[in-house]
Amino acid sequence: MSSSNMIFVSDVFNNLGYLVPKDTTLTKTTSLTNYAKTARRTGFSDYVNEIYVPYFTQASGMTSQQVIDASSLLSIKDYLQSSDKIAMMHNEDDPILQPGEIGQLKSLFPNRAKVYPYGGHCGNMEYKDNVTYMVDFFNGDILSGSKN
Amino acid sequence: MSKFNSTLLLMVVIILLQACSAVPPQEAINAEPAVHDVNDIVKKDKVYPIDVYDPWEDMNRNMYIFNAHMDDYVLIPVLDAYQKYVPHFLRQGIHNFYSNLTSFEHTVNSGLQLNAEATVNNGLRFISNSTMGILGIFDIATGMGFPEMKEDFGQTLGYWGVGDGPYIVLPLLGPSNLRDTTGIAVDFFIVSEYLLDEVGMNQNEGWLYFYYIMYGVDARAKVPFRYYENGSPFEYETMRMLYTNGRRVLIAE
Numbered sequence: 001m002s003s004s005n006m007i008f009v010s011d012v013f014n015n016l017g018y019l020v021p022k023d024t025t026l027t028k029t030t031s032l033t034n035y036a037k038t039a040r041r042t043g044f045s046d047y048v049n050e051i052y053v054p055y056f057t058q059a060s061g062m063t064s065q066q067v068i069d070a071s072s073l074l075s076i077k078d079y080l081q082s083s084d085k086i087a088m089m090h091n092e093d094d095p096i097l098q099p100g101e102i103g104q105l106k107s108l109f110p111n112r113a114k115v116y117p118y119g120g121h122c123g124n125m126e127y128k129d130n131v132t133y134m135v136d137f138f139n140g141d142i143l144s145g146s147k148n
Numbered sequence: 149m150s151k152f153n154s155t156l157l158l159m160v161v162i163i164l165l166q167a168c169s170a171v172p173p174q175e176a177i178n179a180e181p182a183v184h185d186v187n188d189i190v191k192k193d194k195v196y197p198i199d200v201y202d203p204w205e206d207m208n209r210n211m212y213i214f215n216a217h218m219d220d221y222v223l224i225p226v227l228d229a230y231q232k233y234v235p236h237f238l239r240q241g242i243h244n245f246y247s248n249l250t251s252f253e254h255t256v257n258s259g260l261q262l263n264a265e266a267t268v269n270n271g272l273r274f275i276s277n278s279t280m281g282i283l284g285i286f287d288i289a290t291g292m293g294f295p296e297m298k299e300d301f302g303q304t305l306g307y308w309g310v311g312d313g314p315y316i317v318l319p320l321l322g323p324s325n326l327r328d329t330t331g332i333a334v335d336f337f338i339v340s341e342y343l344l345d346e347v348g349m350n351q352n353e354g355w356l357y358f359y360y361i362m363y364g365v366d367a368r369a370k371v372p373f374r375y376y377e378n379g380s381p382f383e384y385e386t387m388r389m390l391y392t393n394g395r396r397v398l399i400a401e
Contacts, residue, residue: 005380012381021182029209034186036382037196042184050183 004039007047008032018051073108080108087112087137089130091119112143198385200392202315211317212384216375218320223368230365239369241285246366247296248277248284252343253335257299261307266297298398301338302331306399315388320364323391 011018012026019038020026056067069075080086088109092102106113114133116124124130136142181187190196202208230239251274258266273294277284290296305327313326324332344350349359380386 002379005382008381016183017180018183019186021180021185028213029206031205031209032382033198033385034190036198036385038182038184038186038189039382040198041189046184 003044003047004036004042007042007051008035008039010047010051014055016051073105077108081110084112084143087114087142089114089116089134091115091121091124092117093119094121096121112137198382198389200315200388201312202388204314204316208315208317209384211319212387215317215320215322219375223320223364224374226365227368230369239366242362243366243370244277244281244287245284246363247287248274248281249339249343250298250335251277251284251289251296253301253338254297254299256338257301257304257335258297260301260304261299263299266299269294269297270299300328300331301334302328302395303399305331306395312392312395315392323387325392325395328395 008019010016012020015022019035019042026032053064053067056062056070057064060067062070073080086109088105090097090102090105090113092115102115106115116130118124119127133142234242251270255267255270255274258270273289273296276289276292276294277287280286281288310327316324316326316329318324318329318332321332340350344359350356376383378386
């Protein structure tokens with residue numbers, strides 16, 4: 001659903017003619033039901049390949065591959081590894097992870113990666129102990145070693 | 149019908165007529181289809197989960213916007229003040245009072261749906277809360293084993309096979325359809341015209357205004373929904389789908 005929202009809104013804001021034909025006037029009472037259906041059937045990878053990458057290749061002059069590489073956390077590896085302002089919380093069973101990615105992510109956040117075995121995609125974000133851990137991190141208690 | 153009710157009805161009609169005068173949406177000047185065009189993807193003869201019969205969509209969308217504005221400028225500020233200045237026990241008492249009156253409505257509708265268990269439950273609930281609970285201000289029935297079993301006239305109509313009918317966004321009340329709007333009118337009659345009259349609570353006009361204003365405040369306080377906060381451009385569609393399916397579940401159970 002949130003991917004549908006993003007696709008539709010970026011299309012309308014930029015008049016891309018992606019789901020809504022170019023120069024269509026949408027008033028506050030225009031029915032969006034059919035666009036909701038087409039947005040629902042347009043995948044996130046369609047969005048990346050057909051909107052995101054073309055937009056940034058045009059805006060930055062980079063090649064498609066460069067845009068994709070620049071979108072990866074690896075492109076700011078040096079910063080992430082050295083900044084103690086940022087930590088990572090993740091779940092081993094998150095469905096968006098590719099095999100081997102969790103190890104790569106851990107290496108980006110030395111001593112600042114907290115990986116839980118279960119929780120799926122953000123399923124344990126509001127779990128009390130996990131929230132406590134996050135609060136402790138921002139209070140500086142994790143890095144100073146006073147709490148773990 | 150009392151003078152107050154006629155005024156209310158007139159207001160509703162005026163608002164509905166205003167909504168009718170909306171400008172129809174403009175067609176695209178450019179006929180070039182979109183990359184993922186509706187005409188290629190959406191199958192005309194298929195019913196999608198998001199589809200709800202909504203022939204008055206234009207009017208409904210205007211009403212949806214009107215309700216969002218009413219929420220922003222009137223209802224939520226009033227609600228905030230209500231929650232800030234009126235102590236919790238008093239708000240709870242007011243809530244119990246109104247929900248006790250609807251227990252009467254639930255009793256009648258449980259009976260009309262031939263549901264003996266719910267009729268007895270709601271009837272005993274109404275009687276015990278009205279007497280021992282002092283006009284319903286205290287909900288003692290739940291503790292006595294008579295929980296609220298909501299049955300309204302829209303559900304009664306659904307029970308007897310009446311379909312949803314066209315979707316309608318009502319002023320202030322929000323999502324509904326022709327079946328449930330009829331239900332609201334009948335339930336209003338059961339409680340406001342019959343029950344209040346029976347117990348002599350609709351004699352004084354000033355009291356009636358107070359009664360309906362507090363009813364509205366309490367009703368809004370019960371619903372945690374806030375307009376335009378889920379970040380979706382398809383909020384109207386989503387609400388329409390959730391309302392329609394939610395009501396079907398309530399009717400089926």
